[in-house]
Amino acid sequence: MNIEIIKQLQEKPEPFTPGEPLFWDDPHISAQMLKWHLNPENDVASRRPETIQKSVSWLIASLELRAGDSILDLGCGPGLYSARLAERGLRVTGVDYSRRSIDYATEFARQNNLDIRYRYQDYLTIEDENQYDAALLIYGDFCPLSPEQRERLLANVHRALKPGGYFVLDVTTPTHRKKHGNRNGWYAVETGFWKPGPHLVLEEGYDYPERSIFLDQAIVIEEGGNVSVYRNWFQDFTRETITSELEVGGFTVESVWNDLTGTPFSEDTEWIGIVARKN
Numbered sequence: 001m002n003i004e005i006i007k008q009l010q011e012k013p014e015p016f017t018p019g020e021p022l023f024w025d026d027p028h029i030s031a032q033m034l035k036w037h038l039n040p041e042n043d044v045a046s047r048r049p050e051t052i053q054k055s056v057s058w059l060i061a062s063l064e065l066r067a068g069d070s071i072l073d074l075g076c077g078p079g080l081y082s083a084r085l086a087e088r089g090l091r092v093t094g095v096d097y098s099r100r101s102i103d104y105a106t107e108f109a110r111q112n113n114l115d116i117r118y119r120y121q122d123y124l125t126i127e128d129e130n131q132y133d134a135a136l137l138i139y140g141d142f143c144p145l146s147p148e149q150r151e152r153l154l155a156n157v158h159r160a161l162k163p164g165g166y167f168v169l170d171v172t173t174p175t176h177r178k179k180h181g182n183r184n185g186w187y188a189v190e191t192g193f194w195k196p197g198p199h200l201v202l203e204e205g206y207d208y209p210e211r212s213i214f215l216d217q218a219i220v221i222e223e224g225g226n227v228s229v230y231r232n233w234f235q236d237f238t239r240e241t242i243t244s245e246l247e248v249g250g251f252t253v254e255s256v257w258n259d260l261t262g263t264p265f266s267e268d269t270e271w272i273g274i275v276a277r278k279n
Contacts, residue, residue: 006219009229012206015213016146019231022097030100032193037078037101046080047139054261055138056084062255062262062275063166065090069133072160074123075141079105079116086114093117095126124152128160135161137169138260140271143234150235154249161278167251168275170260171237176270177214182207194230198223212236239265242274251276 023029036045046052059065067089073082076094078101086092086109094116096102102120109116135157145153157167182205190198202219216232237245243253256265257273265272 005227006202006221009219009227010202010204013215013231015208015211015215016233017231019217019229023230024098025100027100028196029194030098033098034078034100034104037080046077049080051261052080053084055259056081056088058260058262059134059136059168060085060088060090063134063168065134070131072128072132072135072157074135074137074157075139076105076118077101079108079118081136081138082116082118083108083112083114086116091115093119093128093132095119095121095123097122123156124149126156126160128156130160130162132161132165134166134168137167140170140172140234142169142171143236144232145235146233150245151249154246154251158250158278163278165278166254166275167246167278168260168273170271170273171242172234173238173270173272174212174236175268177207177234177236179270181205183216194218194220194228195222212238212241237272239272242272246274246276250279252279 024033033045036042040049047055068091070091071085071093073085073092073094076082076096077098079094082092082094082105094105097120099120102118105116106118109118142150142153161167183203184205186200186202188200192199192201194201200221204217206215206217208214212235214234214236216234218230220228220230239256246253253274253276255275257263258265258269259271260273
């Protein structure tokens with residue numbers, strides 16, 4: 001084991017310095033993620049089924065969506081929202097960069113006779129033009145992106161939407177971070193989330209309060225001495241900062257909520273749900 005490498009990795013990195021690339025598509029990690037997505041008893045990877053169903057109903061009503069309208073579900077995962085939207089007669093395209101999630105979603109749609117187009121793709125690379133009545137980015141997927149990536153994503157969504165199309169997303173706030181705090185500690189397991197074999201995990205959380213950024217980092221040391229670092233970055237927002245960023249990206253914020261089920265906005269909320277429209 002190279003202690004110097006571990007010491008270097010424990011130094012506080014510059015915001016949005018990457019760790020292991022595309023780890024959500026790793027064969028082992030993606031299998032763990034899919035289990036969490038499909039577990040109805042927690043909110044680790046996806047919201048609980050009753051919340052998802054409530055969100056879908058609220059979105060259809062508040063956006064006045066009609067059967068046949070086209071929806072772009074970005075970061076669709078195993079299709080938990082896409083499937084429910086398709087069941088209501090909407091034409092859905094789901095995009096995700098986890099092969100395992102896309103495969104699961106595709107098979108679920110086939111078994112349930114749902115007409116959904118799923119694409120295994122990084123949504124930072126989509127090039128669709130004027131195709132969709134609404135685009136969704138649900139469960140904080142905007143937050144891990146760097147400023148440059150967020151700018152690129154907004155440009156992609158703006159181009160993909162029809163004139164006047166809706167962009168719906170939710171983001172975390174500094175209140176969420178204060179409530180849940182940093183994860184600092186270590187544990188050793190025979191098999192776990194990060195690796196199938198024996199490994200040691202060093203968990204560290206780093207705050208960048210002047211920029212409302214937080215890093216959740218895991219240094220994973222395998223039995224043979226191999227060291228990997230996984231970094232989950234989070235950009236928290238206030239109502240003002242997310243509104244400003246969307247306006248710069250060519251959108252008008254039409255309404256702001258505590259979530260995407262229609263709960264009225266409050267200043268101490270952990271989440272902000274936003275309904276914006278393409279200018």
